Amino acid sequence: MRRILSLVVAVTTLAVALPAVAQSLSIRIDQAARLGLSGTARDVIVGNPAVADVTVIDGRNLIVTGKGYGITNLIVVDGRGRTILDRQIIVSASDDGRVTMYRGPGLFNYSCSPRCERTPMPGESDPVYQEHAPPYTAAAARAAGAARPQGE
Numbered sequence: 001m002r003r004i005l006s007l008v009v010a011v012t013t014l015a016v017a018l019p020a021v022a023q024s025l026s027i028r029i030d031q032a033a034r035l036g037l038s039g040t041a042r043d044v045i046v047g048n049p050a051v052a053d054v055t056v057i058d059g060r061n062l063i064v065t066g067k068g069y070g071i072t073n074l075i076v077v078d079g080r081g082r083t084i085l086d087r088q089i090i091v092s093a094s095d096d097g098r099v100t101m102y103r104g105p106g107l108f109n110y111s112c113s114p115r116c117e118r119t120p121m122p123g124e125s126d127p128v129y130q131e132h133a134p135p136y137t138a139a140a141a142r143a144a145g146a147a148r149p150q151g152e
Contacts, residue, residue, distance in 0.1 A: 024088040025074075027052065027066035031094070035062045039084040041076045048072040052089045066091035093121070 027033050040059035046052055051072040055063040064074065069091055076085035097113035111119040 024090055025064060026090045026092065027064060028094040029066045029069060029091055032063050032065045035064055035085075035087075036060060037062065037076060037084055039078045039082075041084070042079045042081075043077040045075040045077075046072060046089075047074070051091050064089060069093065 025033060025035065034057075037060045041056065041062070044054050044056060044062065046054055048070065050068045051066075051070040052074070053065045053067050054074060055065070057063060062076070066089075071091075072089050074085065074087050074089050075083060078084045097111055098119070099110045099112055099116065101108045101110065109119050109121045110116040
């Protein structure tokens with residue numbers, strides 16, 4: 001009986017000490033999601049800022065925004081240095097009302113609601129995308145540069 005009680009105490013202690021781990025958050029590109037925390041955040045770390053961005057509303061609430069396609073992670077640390085959140089962030093395209101047309105090697109995206117309009121997306125090599133892409137590619141380059149340690 002004593003052995004069972006010690007096992008229950010050990011498992012309960014581990015469960016309380018471990019942060020919320022291994023959950024994933026799926027976000028559509030150019031969309032945001034609110035994320036509530038169990039504790040007060042001191043530091044917020046995004047693995048790849050070109051994929052996702054985080055805005056701290058207050059110590060217990062974050063807004064995660066999908067910036068580019070891909071997978072990254074988000075780590076939140078409290079005032080004592082303990083990890084209170086470690087979550088995978090998956091940023092993908094929205095399928096709602098979108099049509100992708102393949103023409104030879106070319107790729108063309110359209111958003112159809114209520115009528116179809118051209119919506120250039122990353123990966124397109126056509127001149128229309130190249131015309132609209134510079135602000136997005138410049139922002140992605142700045143975010144990637146911010147993620148690199150100083151001196152690289």
